[in-house]
Amino acid sequence: MEKKTAQNKRKTGEILTNIFLTPEIGVLIPIVILCVVTSFINKNFMTWKYFSGIFMGSIFIGAASLGQGFAAIAGEVDLSVGMNGCLAGIMTAVACARWNLGLVPCLLIGLASGGLVGFINGYLTCKMKLSSWITTLATQFICQGLSVTISQGEPISIKALGTSTFTRARPLGLSWLFFIFIGLVVLCDVLIRHTRYGYKLRAVGGNPNAATMAGINVDRVKIIAMVIAGVLAATGGIFDMLNAATANANFGGGREFRTIICVNIGGMMAGSGSMFGVGLGVMLFHVLWYALRILKETGCLEACTCIFHWFSGSSHRLQQAIKAGCRFSVGRRMLATKKGREYVKAIPLERLLLETDAPDVVNPELAQPQVAYSFAQTQASLLDTLSRLAEIRGIGASELADLIRGNALSVLG
Numbered sequence: 544m545e546k547k548t549a550q551n552k553r554k555t556g557e558i559l560t561n562i563f564l565t566p567e568i569g570v571l572i573p574i575v576i577l578c579v580v581t582s583f584i585n586k587n588f589m590t591w592k593y594f595s596g597i598f599m600g601s602i603f604i605g606a607a608s609l610g611q612g613f614a615a616i617a618g619e620v621d622l623s624v625g626m627n628g629c630l631a632g633i634m635t636a637v638a639c640a641r642w643n644l645g646l647v648p649c650l651l652i653g654l655a656s657g658g659l660v661g662f663i664n665g666y667l668t669c670k671m672k673l674s675s676w677i678t679t680l681a682t683q684f685i686c687q688g689l690s691v692t693i694s695q696g697e698p699i700s701i702k703a704l705g706t707s708t709f710t711r712a713r714p715l716g717l718s719w720l721f722f723i724f725i726g727l728v729v730l731c732d733v734l735i736r737h738t739r740y741g742y743k744l745r746a747v748g749g750n751p752n753a754a755t756m757a758g759i760n761v762d763r764v765k766i767i768a769m770v771i772a773g774v775l776a777a778t779g780g781i782f783d784m785l786n787a788a789t790a791n792a793n794f795g796g797g798r799e800f801r802t803i804i805c806v807n808i809g810g811m812m813a814g815s816g817s818m819f820g821v822g823l824g825v826m827l828f829h830v831l832w833y834a835l836r837i838l839k840e841t842g843c844l845e846a847c848t849c850i851f852h853w854f855s856g857s858s859h860r861l862q863q864a865i866k867a868g869c870r871f872s873v874g875r876r877m878l879a880t881k882k883g884r885e886y887v888k889a890i891p892l893e894r895l896l897l898e899t900d901a902p903d904v905v906n907p908e909l910a911q912p913q914v915a916y917s918f919a920q921t922q923a924s925l926l927d928t929l930s931r932l933a934e935i936r937g938i939g940a941s942e943l944a945d946l947i948r949g950n951a952l953s954v955l956g
Contacts, residue, residue: 566810570823574830581834584841588833595716597829602724603783604801605825608809609731610661610775611802612821616735617768618748618813619668619675623660625798626686627773628780629791631657633690635781636699636790646704653784654777660686661773665766675769683799690792698789710785720782725822727778732818744768749814804828848954852898853877854886861886865894870954872898875924878931887935892946895932896954899924 582589607624614621621627635653638644644652660682667678712719735741746754747764755761779798784790809824810816849869853876854861864871871890874897877883887895899921929947933940 566820567817567823570809570820570827574823574827577827577830577834581830581837585837588837591716593833597826597833598717598721600832601825601829602718602721603779603786604798604805604828605724605822606727606779606782607776607795607798608802608805608821608825609727609818610772610779611799611806612731612809612811612816612818613735613744613768613772613775614675615806615811616744616748616813616816617765618751619765619769620679620803621661621664621769621772621776622676622679622799623664623683623686624772624776624779624802625795626683626690627657627660627776627795628778628783628798629793629795630660630686630690630693630780631777632780632784632790632794633694633699633792635784636701637693639701639704640699643703646706649701649704650781653781654774657773657775657777657780658770659773661770661776662766664773665769668769669762669765687792687796694790694792696792698791700789701784702788706785707788710788718786720786724782727775728818728822731775736817740764740767745814747814748812801828850896850954853883855882858886858889861889865889865891870894870896870950872896873928873932874898875928875931878928878935884935887932892936892938892943893950895947896950897925897928897932897947899928 578589587593607628610624611621631653634656635649638649638652664675664679664682667673668675671678709719714722733741735744743754743759743764746757746759747761751761754764780795783794787794805824805828806821807824808827809820809822811818811821811824849864849867851864851869851871853874854864854871856864871886871894873883873887873895878887929944930940933943936943
């Protein structure tokens with residue numbers, strides 16, 4: 544009986560371990576932490592009003608991120624997702640406003656536009672053996688040019704589609720577009736994890752040579768993945784168009800990099816990952832965006848002080864950090880380098896702080912210090928750093944000590 548109980552406990556522990564080690568939980572935990580922390584700054588953050596805004600803001604990037612996920616799991620990238628979606632929205636609006644077509648034909652034309660761009664990306668990548676970074680960057684600019692040319696740089700209204708009632712409806716405070724997005728997440732996840740094509744796609748992304756030896760047509764699988772990516776990018780553009788009731792050539796700019804961020808946050812990579820992870824990655828991205836906006840509105844960002852420990856970046860980055868109001872802590876090891884001495888000359892005196900970089904060790908390669916790092920050693924290290932710094936800056940040590948003491952007190956408020 545005791546043996547069975549121990550086995551059951553071990554199995555339960557293994558199940559819980561497997562659950563908490565999944566990428567999805569790894570994304571969900573930061574979302575929860577961000578929400579809790581932000582709620583201390585703004586009590587209204589944990590209300591449905593804020594969450595519905597986050598959910599609604601995520602669907603436009605979210606659909607394109609799902610498309611980026613298909614490219615990623617195939618071992619490729621799609622930099623055209625943003626402008627591909629923009630072109631799809633323009634084509635849908637043109638079919639409505641200029642060709643007087645109905646809702647379904649207009650939507651099909653928009654989706655077909657995205658699929659065609661995806662096919663071109665896939666064909667050039669697989670058949671012409673070009674890098675997907677190059678091909679999709681080229682189609683991005685082509686889509687942008689076509690969007691501006693077709694729309695003539697003017698917004699195109701889609702009032703004739705009669706979708707305003709649908710898009711303005713708010714069941715549970717959310718647009719129907721959000722529920723469609725959730726359906727897409729589920730459908731895409733089932734496709735990549737529970738279908739024969741999904742098995743082939745993961746095999747191709749994980750090891751294309753092994754997939755070829757197993758009889759899988761690698762080029763075909765990748766081209767289909769890029770077509771699906773194009774259709775999902777078009778879906779994001781159509782979401783934008785329906786929500787704004789107009790198509791605009793400015794929609795979608797810069798979206799490609801945000802989708803790459805969301806896909807990587809969600810744990811999607813060549814041969815592995817889930818669309819649920821991508822969806823949560825999109826949510827984390829938007830929760831963080833809202834949290835930063837709240838911090839900015841409440842003035843918390845201005846009240847925070849950024850301190851660089853032993854700054855070792857480029858001189859250009861140093862100037863950027865100085866302009867941003869950052870402070871810099873200096874220790875003996877920084878002053879032992881030529882680059883470090885040059886940098887402390889460029890840092891304004893009111894931005895300097897001292898550091899010990901403790902615990903010091905006799906042999907840095909050892910895991911443990913050979914001698915204890917005492918208060919006397921800490922004091923001696925600070926005084927030595929102060930003396931060297933004063934010599935480099937051409938100022939008296941006592942005067943510099945007063946300045947740095949004032950800097951430290953200002954940081955502590």
